[in-house]
Amino acid sequence: MKFIKPLLLFVFLSGLLGCAALVGIYFYIKPDLPSVTVLKDVRLQTPMQIYTNDGKLISQYGVKRRIPVKLDEVPEQLIHAILATEDSRFYEHHGIDPIGIARAAVSLLLTGEKKQGASTLTMQLARGFFLTREKTYIRKVKEIFIAWHMEQVLTKEEILELYLNKVELGHRSFGFGAAAQVYYGKPLTELTLAQIATIAGLPKAPSVLNPISGPERSVERRRVVLLRMLDENYITQQEFEEAASMPVTAKKHGAEIEVDAPYLADIIYNEMVEIYGKEEAETGGYQVYATATSDMQLAAQKAVVRNLHDYDERHGYKGPLGYLFNAPEVNEGDDPLPTLNLSFDISDKQTPSDWTEDGFLRVLREVPYIKPLVPAVVTGMSEQSITVFDVNGNTRTIEWAGLDWARRYITDFRQSNEPEVAADITQPGAVIYIREQEGQWRISQLPEVSGAFIALNPKNGAVEAVVGGYSFYQSQFNRATQAKRQVGSNIKPFVYSAAIDSGYTLASIINDAPINQWNAATGVAWRPQNSPAEYDGPIRMRKALGKSKNVVSVRLLRGVGLRNTVDYLTRFGFDADDIPLDETVSLGSSSHTPLEVVRGMAVIANGGYLVNPHFISKVLDENGTELWKANPVWACEACTKGVAPDNTLDENEEADIEALLEAQLNQDVTLAEGPQEDKPIAPQVITPQNAFLVAEMMRTAVRANGNWNKKTYWLGTGWRARNILQRTDIAGKTGTTNDSRDTWFSGFHKDIVATAWVGFDNMGRQLGRATRNQNLVNRNPEKFNWIGNALIGTEDGAKAAGPAWIRFMQYALADKPHSPMPVPEKIVRIRIDRTSGKLTRRTDHTTLFEYFLQGTEPKSYVRDDEVIDPAEKNTVTRPEPEEIF
Structure with a gap:
């Protein structure tokens, strides 16, 4: 008893001093302790994810990769x-594990090193949110107090x-x-036990x-985790042995990009x-949905890439990227x-025998x-085929159909003669690009030409697809918007619209006759010319737009x-600042982006309303709640109440037009439902009647017109569009600048409008x-590919840009029924003389x-002596294939 009382007193006083010390330490560091109540409404730094309108991931932005999960997931x-590895008593303690602290203290006394941290899950979380990883006593004390506070505020x-x-x-x-x-590369629910143990460690x-x-x-760490799970009876011995013996299957995966649409x-990223x-956009966990759907976006990208390759290939092959051996x-x-x-x-590797497949791969990966485009090296050849080894380790044979286009490029205006054998094109040892097209591999090259494409819903401006160039990874400059x-x-449809508004x-x-205007100020005569330089004399305005007559556009502007x-x-x-105040504006001398052009075309397509192009459909937070x-x-x-025109009334049809017209005028057609009260109406900038009449002229531009046998036959500049799409409910306009530096094709169906450049x-x-x-003619002499490499002659809007628009529309309109633009009120249809x-x-x-x-x-009728019978003039000639293509 003599020793027990002092001992108990010592223990009591020590405990009292310890508590006092803890209280003192608490008040000493209290000013530095953060408020853990913020964890009740914690917002994790989650990257922004961008999806197509149909929910397919196209990109993820943010330094930290985080995919938040709920506990029940x-x-x-x-x-x-x-729990077995990090904190087996998690549900028993209040944020601080005395047993763990005691174990760490004993380890420190015995070794003198801070080998064990004694941190519970709560303490680790406290450190992760509020502290650093530095191993100091003061940090550990702060960690303890924060963890204790967290347990008071949050549930386990x-x-x-x-x-x-x-x-x-x-x-x-x-x-x-x-x-x-x-x-x-998969969600948590699909991981095996071995993979779970790996990330748990x-x-x-x-x-x-x-x-x-x-x-x-x-x-080694996975085995430790599995042993702890076995000790805690979470897994059986058999499960332990199977998981511990599994090979390492991990490799670095990017975000699960489902649609590669970087432009x-x-x-969308820049808008956000x-x-x-930048910081909030990249860490706020926003889920942003585009207006474009995955299928329309991919269709546009494929159309642009194919079109640029078509242009590039018809201008010739520029040769290999380099040589590993056999350099000429x-x-x-x-x-x-x-x-x-x-x-x-x-x-030191100058002969084929010096190279192995591993050597080829080392080169091709650079x-x-x-x-x-897929990098490859030519390893062999026969008379009209080559064998290549590509960067993915595949050996492929490219047949003559994938080589015969590759005549030598000389200049943008000249190509050499067609190749006759594979040796005219390349040789073993050459490093080349290859690509797959319609299931067939072909020799290829990176196009130097650029392109852009954008499609809108003309009713509300929602962007259906946008492509800013051949490859975002080659050039991030977005030609569609910048x-x-x-x-x-x-520009001509808009000039013609102004003419209609002025009474034309x-x-x-x-x-349609040459213009020769002397400018006294410059001492130079302005002589705008048609392209080609052919003049028809007096011509109806519809036909002038269909044939894209330059001098007519100038005269309308005047x-x-x-x-x-x-x-x-x-x-x-x-923008008025982009439009020159001179007569060249009638020929398209003003400069605009494809986005601006397609917005203007949407006015004609939708009946006269100016809509606002937009790329984002909605924005959700990290929990899926709609923010915007x-x-x-x-x-x-x-x-725009009216009736739909019967497209059997085209001027080149041989049906009884009067009877069909009477039938059309007696139709009762119900238009699609217009915008609801909660949908704001766009400003009407031209009348529905004006828009309809311009669209009618643009329909003429994308078809063959008249009757061949009656000598009234003529081609609109974009005639291939209707010829290929086989639809009468489309309209369009080609565009070509001086010396073919810029080529355009813009057009629409009433549900979609698109521009290609x-x-x-x-x-x-x-x-x-x-x-x-x-070679291309010989491959299919009966039928040329009207939108492929068979196009020849000077490049223009129909040849260079038109095929991208056509290919996209082939997909976009594939399931759409024939649905012509409705005829507005106050529009009449009357028989007129074709010439006057x-x-x-x-x-x-x-x-x-x-x-x-x-x-x-x-108001006046044509006199009999004024009537001109085209059949008697015999002035119409059918174009030969060379002229068409």
Whole structure:
């Protein structure tokens, strides 16, 4: 008893002093302790994800990879693995584990080293949110107090869920949802026990224990986790042995990109940064949905890439990227051979026997891999085929059908003769690009020409697809939204709209004759010319737009007035600062982006309303709650009540037009429902009647017109569109600038409007000319590919840009029923004389039906002596294939 009392007193006083010390320490560090109440409303730094309108991931932005998961979404085995390894008494303590602290203290006394941290899951979470990883006593004390506070504020389940989503797990992954994606490319629910044990062991040292950076240490750590699970009776002995013996299957995975659409993603990312700022946009966990669907976006991308390759291939093959052996000799005055920019020396490998497949792969992996181009080396050849070994380790044979296009490029205007054998094109040892097209591999090259494409819903401006160039990974400059290029004849529909607004009609006769105007100020005569330089004399306005007559456009501008025309163009959304105040504007000298052009075309397609192009449909937060939804202005279809035209009334049909017209006028057609009250109406910038009449002229531009046998036959500049699509409910306009530096094709169906552009980034470079490649004709002599490599002659909007528009529309309209634009009220259709545009009592091929705004129809009849019978003039000649293609 003599010793017990002092001992008890000592223990009591020590405990009292200890408590006093803890209280003192608490008040000493209290000013530095954060408020843990913020964890009740914690917001994890989650990357922004961008999806197509149909929910397919196209991009992810943010430094930290995080995929938040709810506790009930986490496999039970993963929870068991974490608790067994990190904190087996998690549900028993209050944030601080006395047993763990005692064990760490004993270890420190025995070894003098801080080997064990005694941190519970709550303490680790406290450190992750509020502290650093430095091993100091004061940090440990702060960690203890914060953990204790956290246990007062949060439930065990809330703490565990935060831990699962917060903890760092290597390779920029934060949280176990992200780790499963980064290391295994799949969600948590699909992981095996071995994979679960691997990621459960990462919190201790994620940089060195992860299975990518340290696979051997990862296997050792996995075994420790499995042993702890076995000790805690979470798994059986058999499960332990099977999981412990599994090989390492981890490899680094990117985000689960389902649709590669980088130009679209970049536009949306920049809009989000502009709204929220870079840091918030990249860490706020926003889920952003585009207006474009995955199928339409991919269709546009394929159309652009194929079209640029078609242009590039008809202008010739520029040769291999370099040679590994068998490099040809260079004569004096010849261009030097291309060389590969490699990080290692290959000068000691001059013969085929010096090379192995591993050697080829080492070289090919340093060649830029720009999809759909695949780097390859030619390893063998026969008379009309070659064998290649590609960067993916595949050996392929490219047959003559994949080689015969590759005549030698000389200039943008000249190509050599067609190759006859494979040796005319390449040889073994050459490093080349190949690509797959329609199931067939072919020799290829990176196109130097650029292109852009954009499609809108004309009713509300929602962007259906956007392509800013051949490859975002080659050039991030978005030509669809950023490149202001001269629009050429794409401006004419808007000039013609101004003319209709000023009293002209589709039957107005304009003189298609050369203009020669002297400018006293410059001492130079302005002589605008048609392209080609052919003149038809007096011509109806419909036909003039269909044939894209330049001098007629100038004369219409003069009739309307220069200032009036420029002011009128701004109705379509064009910036007045981009429009020159001179007569060249009628020929398309102003420069606009494809986005601006397609917005203007949408006015014609939707009945006269100016909609606002937009790329984002909605924005959700990290929990899937809708934060914002697009509320665009809508074209008011209900304001354009009318009837749908019967397209059997085309002027080249031989049916009884009068009977069909009577049937059409007796139809009762119900239009689609217009915008609801909660949909704001777009401003109406031109009348529905004006829009309809311009669209009618543009329909003429994309078809063959008249009757061949009656000599009234003529082709619109974009005639291939209707010929290939086999639809009468489309309209369009080609555009070509001086010297073919910019080429355009814009057009629409009433449900979709699109613009395609092709040109060089170097604005001074012309698109040139392609000569006939007889190899392509020989391959299919009965039928040329009207939108493929068989196109020859000087490049223009129909040849260079038109095929991209056509290919996209082939997909976009494939399932759409025939649905022509409705005829607005106050539009009448009257028979007129084909040549003079006057009323006529005749019903033969010298006449046709034309649309007029009520009150503007002709008042006088053509006299018999004024009638011109085209069949008697015999002036129409059918184009030969060389002229067509």
